[in-house]
Amino acid sequence: MPTPEATFGLPKSMLAARLDTQAKRISVERVPLPSPGPRDVLIQVKACGICLSDIHLIDGTISTRHTVVTPGHEPAGIVTSVGRDVPRWRAGDRVIVDSGRSCGECESCARGLRDRCTDPRIIGVDTDGAWAQYVCVPFECLCPIPANLPFDQAALMADAVSTPFAALVHTADVGPGDSVGLWGIGGLGYHAVQIAALCGAAPVVAIDPRESARSRALQVGADVALDPTAADFEQRISEVTNGRGLDVAVDLVGSNDVLRQAERNVARRGRIVVVGLSDQSIQLGTSEVFGIRKHRLLGHLGYSREDLETVASLTGWGRLDLSQSVSATYPLSEIERALAHLTDRASDVIRVVVSP
Ligand SMILES: [Zn+2]
Ligand SMILES: [Zn+2]
The missing domain is CATH 3.90.180.10 (Medium-chain alcohol dehydrogenases, catalytic domain)
Structure with missing residues (x-):
């Protein structure tokens, strides 16, 4: 040059x-x-x-x-x-x-x-x-x-830090005692764990199929780290939320499989937040479940x-x-x-x- x-x-x-x-x-x-x-x-x-x-x-x-x-x-x-x-x-x-x-x-x-x-x-x-x-x-x-x-x-x-901050603090409105599940512990998720803990969320549940990502999340404030492909995944979510399900479920991956799993594991009135972006179309379970349980699906950007x-x-x-x-x-x-x-x-x- x-x-x-x-x-x-x-x-x-x-x-x-x-x-x-x-x-x-x-x-x-x-x-x-x-x-x-x-x-x-x-x-x-x-x-x-x-x-x-x-x-x-x-x-x-x-x-x-x-x-x-x-x-x-x-x-x-x-x-x-x-x-x-x-x-x-x-x-x-x-x-x-x-x-x-x-x-x-x-x-x-x-x-x-x-x-x-x-x-x-x-x-x-x-x-x-x-x-x-x-x-x-x-x-x-x-x-x-x-x-x-x-x-x-x-x-x-x-x-990588401000986007999950805004998603958790504003879009998901996470407050003390909210149970929060975070799908995808990569660039955004690693910081989302710290921010959820800072907001007083309990438990903070880090969800990633990679063992290394899960152990990293536990080092920076996650209370529980779960493999979403494990057979007992839904049972574990139920256990750590006293059978209620998560108050907040955040998709940091941008995958419809994540969203469907998130919806199955949120509490009544639970908030499902879409942070990860992809061109996949969004399909959840039945509108009957979505309506009766008063689930909320929230998009987030920036x-x-x-x-x-x-x-x-x-x-x-x-x-x-x-x-x-x-x-x-x-x-x-x-x-x-x-x-x-x-x-x-x-x-x-x-x-x-x-x-x-
Ligand atoms: Zn970006
Ligand atoms: Zn303008």
Whole structure:
């Protein structure tokens, strides 16, 4: 690769992992450095997580409006330059980036109801993301990194921690004493266990067919860890909930088999929360059961800016422990190896991070 020319300390070009959505192929290319608009900041990316939804973006399960886009929605880095109308943020600030934002153009946004935006944008899907040396974002997306946290752990907060936080605290409304079952102890589930325990859930039931994932969950706050394929699974759920079933069942996998099993094991008035995404259609048991038991099925996506601040604070003060969350780090040039590591069923990953 030729060395980029520097202007005022910033290069004119950068390396970025570009996804060709037609060919479903990723390649690391040299592209022009993005130039921040008046309300944008340019961030030198120090770490960016790789999420299963990135895999779904690459394989076409999740669609984007672009034919070529730079993925990466879990970034942390250093502010390198700011647009002229950006308040307070300065070069050198260590930041996490909120990966979602309102469009600013729809009818809700025009009326100032940005949290009801009908066309929300996600960095790395709708705009170029952070599998690149630099990423350009509106300043409203920034959240400071607690001083005691390294970039790789901070990056995970932008999805792998904030998404289960919002799902459990807001969508599932988990409170003290709620019995909570968490299906899938991967990148989101590992943090969901800690968050459920922090909310006072009891028992916190971690559910994963992998023995290693179950023992990890027990180390960070799960009371019980169960194999969903075990013959006595439903009996064990009944035992630990005094025959009532779970108050909250969270599908962090995105699988209809998980949802059906979740529904069979929730209590009357139980909440079933869909966090994992896939293109499978949702089919539950009979509407008779669903209605008589007053089950609730709740979809979930993302988190709010405020949630990201809360998660950063909780992590900074040691209430959430991300020190074991980064399973491997790869340079940008090895993005394909990093993706293969994440999708390798045998690899037992919490989060794989790319460090451009
Ligand atoms: Zn994600
Ligand atoms: Zn909007």
